[in-house]
Amino acid sequence: MSGLVYKDLMNMRRYLKQLLLIFVVFVFIFSFSGNNYSFVAAYGVMLSAMVVLSSMAYDEQAKWDKYALTMPLSRRSLVGAKYLLGLLTVGAGGLLSLAVVVGTALFSGGPMTEGLASVGACLCVALLMQAVLLPCLYKFGTEKARMMMIVIFLLPTLGILALSKLGLPMPEEDFWIGLLIALPFAAALGYLLSYFISVSIFRKKEL
Numbered sequence: 001m002s003g004l005v006y007k008d009l010m011n012m013r014r015y016l017k018q019l020l021l022i023f024v025v026f027v028f029i030f031s032f033s034g035n036n037y038s039f040v041a042a043y044g045v046m047l048s049a050m051v052v053l054s055s056m057a058y059d060e061q062a063k064w065d066k067y068a069l070t071m072p073l074s075r076r077s078l079v080g081a082k083y084l085l086g087l088l089t090v091g092a093g094g095l096l097s098l099a100v101v102v103g104t105a106l107f108s109g110g111p112m113t114e115g116l117a118s119v120g121a122c123l124c125v126a127l128l129m130q131a132v133l134l135p136c137l138y139k140f141g142t143e144k145a146r147m148m149m150i151v152i153f154l155l156p157t158l159g160i161l162a163l164s165k166l167g168l169p170m171p172e173e174d175f176w177i178g179l180l181i182a183l184p185f186a187a188a189l190g191y192l193l194s195y196f197i198s199v200s201i202f203r204k205k206e207l
Contacts, residue, residue, distance in 0.1 A: 004081035048093025049126035124183035131194035
């Protein structure tokens with residue numbers, strides 16, 4: 001499985017460099033604007049969550065899955081490699097974002113807690129997004145799943161905007177603390193369930 005992940009990383013090394021460059025540019029811009037780095041940190045995590053989608057698009061174009069199954073590789077291991085890639089890339093994005101938050105707090109003397117909470121929450125949300133997106137990728141392919149990805153992004157945003165327009169009171173602080181505590185457990189459970197769903201879909205899929 002580690003060889004499959006290495007294959008994906010080598011295939012996407014140029015794309016990964018581009019993502020890193022985009023992240024560095026955002027950090028550079030925000031260093032002059034003096035704005036909150038929590039957004040930059042969150043953006044870094046969410047950007048890294050898209051690597052799996054690109055990896056599967058490359059494989060689909062090259063018909064990799066059909067070729068891979070002529071070798072001593074199981075469908076379970078092919079799916080597992082994508083989920084491992086997702087964990088690694090989101091983790092790497094989280095580490096970069098943490099470095100930005102900690103570095104900014106140390107140099108500017110600003111508060112660090114908000115930034116750390118933002119990175120942690122975005123890590124969990126990124127994993128939950130992947131948990132929803134990966135079974136869709138295996139079921140419908142990358143082109144249709146791109147549209148679903150847009151919906152996954154838009155629905156929470158539209159929901160928040162609708163609530164703000166309705167003028168409903170925001171939840172109290174205890175609610176947000178409880179949500180932050182529950183998010184890692186929800187992300188872990190969702191990612192695990194998503195893996196088994198994807199394995200079941202891929203086993204039935206004709207290549």
